[in-house]
Amino acid sequence: MKNIKIFVPYNINVSVLENNNNKIIYLYNNNYFFSLISTKLLFINYDSKYIHLHNTKLNNKISLFNSELNNFLYSWETIFFNKIKFTGKGFKFKKKINNIFLYFNRAHKCFFIGKNIIVKRLSKNKIILLKNNFYDLTKDSIILRNIRKNNIFTKRGLRFSRQIILKKKGKTTSN
Incomplete structure (x- = not known):
């Protein structure tokens, strides 16, 4: 079991909507928005701005997804x-x-x-x-x-x- 930890920069807001068994995570600021759909166990720490996704499958591409998503979120407000x-x-x-x-x-x-x-x-x-x-x-x-x-x-x-x-x-x- 591997956990995905996503750090959300402080200038990006986080909202979670629950729909049946799915959880939709919205990441947004004044200019952009991004949504993730998760069926896994989800925990969000609003103080430290971390999203923890608990994954049951061991996959090699999880760390690549995590780093690419972090780079994507970092590039929203960085030039x-x-x-x-x-x-x-x-x-x-x-x-x-x-x-x-x-x-x-x-x-x-x-x-x-x-x-x-x-x-x-x-x-x-x-x-x-x-x-x-x-x-x-x-x-x-x-x-x-x-x-x-x-x-x-x-x-x-x-x-x-x-x-x-x-x-x-x-x-x-x-x-």
Whole structure:
């Protein structure tokens, strides 16, 4: 028997409705709501904001469900960010609403259209991406970085702010 313990952040409210043998758990705040249906033994501690579900079956996916649900509830009121820098002579970008138009001395247009993402310009060559879903933010920032990867010969291109920059060594003459 394995118990599922779900921590509910303090800015999320909890309500339980009982219907025959099922219990419906509603998690909500001002912007979102989420419901769980449980047929198992349920205990809610309103002081510490923990939900305990007693499970009779031993399943390997219970811990995965628990961690994913905790991450999902945590992301309701938390905003994640990723900072992107670019270097290179003549490289520039323009920001219109939440879209980025990149000018990298190419014949074709390079642009990034963000969905449910907030883009802020920090300086001439730095931007920050803000989103409340960590996985989507990671995907979007990797897509943006792959538009023009960092060149190991010239160090020009897009990179994450704390990414290690590799420089290719030049030719050495040994006599």
